[in-house]
Amino acid sequence: MSKYRQLQNIFIDRIEVNQYIGLDTSILFYNKLQESIQKPLKMILLYGKPGTGKSVLINKIYHDTKDKRNVFLISTPIQQEEEFIKKLYTFLLPESTLPEDLTYNKFIDICNALKEKKHITVLLDEAQLYSSSMMEKIRLISDTRTIKFVVSLHKTEKEDLIAKEHFQSRIWETIELKNGTIHDTNMYVQKKLIQQNYFEIANMFRKNNIRLIHKFTKGNYREINKLMFTLFEIYDYYETNKPSKIAGSNIKNKYLEMSALKLGYINA
């Protein structure tokens, strides 16, 4: 596999905890969320635009704390109420004790009975996909104080409304994730490359390249991944077909602009 094809793989958008990039802002959010989990809160709302690193952060928190504390993750929303309740039950008690006729009301009773004995934290990723009635039930479960929920959702007007309706009185802590600054963009690109031992490639990115990347992606990590993937796709093409065009020790802005054109960030 050519060098640039391998580089494309680094920037494929996926959640891998071992590839977590500790940027200044993401470390700040990480610490904030860790502190919030330790507090006796019913619910914590984690929100932000898509691509700001919510899922990565929630996964990182889960992997770092699952052994120390009772933290559980539901990364894909479970739409069926029955399934959802069963899942929560297995977090609280051994699966072998799971009653066959477990209803929502029964589960609430179990939670109330365990109030003083057990406390767990459940991380709910992509929570905007839960229905309103399901959200209402999650809210009531949190009232028992046996299960604390960290709800991660996209920030849109609709989702803001959900947050207002269901959690306003319950949410004690909100963490809003934002796009990265130009410094974050630089560190993200550099660290991603260094992590995989591509020091020479990391050195090829100059300030003007980073400024352009930040301008096109507005510091959104998902968009940075897309842009970098396309950039290395273009470099891979030239390396195979016209290697002289990519000679030099710097990344050419031309190819960044071509990537941006392909992704529709700019128009000809």
Added chain:
Amino acid sequence: MLEIDKLEREWLRYRLKRIKPWIFLSITLLLTVATAVWVTKSGYNSTLKGGGNEKVKIAVQTAATATDASSNVESVSATVEKESVTKSEKVVERKPKEAVSQTAPQEKETTKEQMRSAEAGEPGVILNPDTGFMESLSAPKKERRPQKVYRAVETAREETVSSSTIDRPKSSTVEKSADTETEVKKKNSENTGGSGLQILSTKTNNTLQLLIKRFNRNNDPKLASYIAQSYYKKGDYKEAVKWSVAANSLDPSGEESWLIFARAKVKLGKRDEAVKALRVYLNQYSSRKVRSYLRRLESKE
């Protein structure tokens, strides 16, 4: 699958679109400047030509009317604007009221003058050159002088060549002010950059510490070279030298480490050592980058 040719064409269109407003702006600016220059020049010329011509014309015309009194108008040469002469004839015949409606105010004045001189029968209207316009000419000249000097000072500033037309103290003050400007700029950049740099250095220090730890584990020459580069960017040239030496002791063929070593040495004021190192490298390996940097260093010597 990428369609590179299509993308390249799109990119060309995009660049053109980006450049277009700048081209338009520069052309407009150029035209405006050219028009301004032309207007000021033509204005200057018209004051030169216009002022002189009128006086000459009046003088010629008065001479013509003087001869009218004794002889006929036809004897006046064709170049002395037949129209005005004939109109003045008519005015003499008809009376001034009708003449007002037909002639322009300037012509009116000249005809009046002609009439007056004719009526008075002044014999002493001699074709002496009117030097009055010289006064009007000398005035703008005086105003323009400092501009010329200023331009000369400016060009002198650019070329840093002392010109005979420049006043010594003026040029020196200009240079001084330029120096102080750069000093202030430097100070400003130092002031503003100071706090920013501090934050950056603390951040990069953390990253660098991690990278150094990683290097101690794997002894990767590329990583050493990267650390050297990072120190160089930070302005810590001694550390940059240290790490570039570490990098090229692990991999002597890597041009990057040698280049960082040489650049850092230059920054430390040890150009000779830098040149020596690059020559040693080029004796064993060939590198276009190293050769061009060495050439640059040698040309500066």
